[in-house]
Amino acid sequence: MITDANYFYLSDLLGTLFFAISGTLSAKRKDIDIFGAAFLGFVTAIGGGSMRDVFLNLRPVWVNDSNYLIAIFLGILIAIIFNRQLYGYYRTLTLFDAIGISFFTILGVQKSLNYESNVYAAIIFGMFTAVCGGMIRDILLNETPLIFKKEVYATACLAGGLIYILLVHLNLDLSWAAIIAAGVVFLIRMTAVKYRLYLPRLD
Numbered sequence: 001m002i003t004d005a006n007y008f009y010l011s012d013l014l015g016t017l018f019f020a021i022s023g024t025l026s027a028k029r030k031d032i033d034i035f036g037a038a039f040l041g042f043v044t045a046i047g048g049g050s051m052r053d054v055f056l057n058l059r060p061v062w063v064n065d066s067n068y069l070i071a072i073f074l075g076i077l078i079a080i081i082f083n084r085q086l087y088g089y090y091r092t093l094t095l096f097d098a099i100g101i102s103f104f105t106i107l108g109v110q111k112s113l114n115y116e117s118n119v120y121a122a123i124i125f126g127m128f129t130a131v132c133g134g135m136i137r138d139i140l141l142n143e144t145p146l147i148f149k150k151e152v153y154a155t156a157c158l159a160g161g162l163i164y165i166l167l168v169h170l171n172l173d174l175s176w177a178a179i180i181a182a183g184v185v186f187l188i189r190m191t192a193v194k195y196r197l198y199l200p201r202l203d
Contacts, residue, residue, distance in 0.1 A: 004174040008110060011178065012049075012061075013071045015103030020045040020075025021086070022096040023137050028087050030141055034080060040137055041076040047133030052108050052125050056115050098189040101130035102182040105157040106164050110178070113168075123161035130157045130185075150199050152192035160185030 023044025027037035046068070050060040062068035079086065087093070108129025112122035131154050135145040146153045164181035168174065191197065 007175045007178065008107060011103050011182075012107050013067060015100050015107065016045045016049075016062075016068055016071045017075040018096045018103070019048075019100040019133055020072045021079045022093055022100055023133070024076050024079035025083060025087055025093055025096070026137055026141060028083065029143075037080065038076045040140060041079060042072055043140065044133045044137040045072045045075065047136040048104055048108070048129040048131060049133075051132045052111070052129045055125065055128070056112065056117070058115070094190075094193050097134060098186050098193075101134075101153070101157055101189065102160065102186040104130040104133075105160045105185050106178045106182050109161045109164050110174070119165050123158060123165060126161035126164075127154050127157040130154075150201060152188060152197055152199060155199065156185050156188035156192070159188055 020041040024037045024041030026044070027040050032040070046060065046062050049062070053060045062072070105126040107126075109122045109126035112125040113119070117125060131147050135147055138145040160181045163184050164177055167177035167180060
């Protein structure tokens with residue numbers, strides 16, 4: 001039987017895997033070599049969670065649990081071996097990124113709650129967990145991070161985090177609350193991409 005703790009752990013590993021794939025594939029935009037691509041995959045996968053853990057005064061989880069490194073290296077390997085096929089699919093990078101932020105948002109919220117953060121801080125930590133790895137990746141690629149563009153990106157994470165908090169307070173099973181809230185993040189992000197929805201800019 002899969003407990004809530006096991007569900008969150010497996011989700012964290014899957015999110016790490018998808019972010020490693022996304023980060024590694026992003027190297028093709030700049031014609032970067034294999035080592036550089038692997039480094040991008042690594043920092044994308046661990047960046048957000050590590051930043052969250054620093055704020056929570058914790059050692060980043062991948063330092064103690066080698067399964068995270070295995071997930072990262074597996075994601076990097078998949079991206080390197082199948083880079084032509086994956087990169088050629090329509091919106092593949094966006095898809096992997098959307099899956100990653102969906103997992104990481106809810107995981108960030110729940111871990112912050114586990115360490116007694118207030119609900120508002122937990123929602124923000126969920127967003128940090130989801131977007132900071134991609135932000136580091138984009139900075140290394142000398143690109144403007146999505147969080148600083150008009151993209152519906154961080155706001156999707158905030159919405160998912162809020163939904164998760166509400167469902168938990170309604171006493172819904174944690175695993176189901178996580179699935180529903182992660183689905184909200186994914187749906188908002190992919191809908192915004194498909195229909196080219198953007199946030200208004202300051203005039």
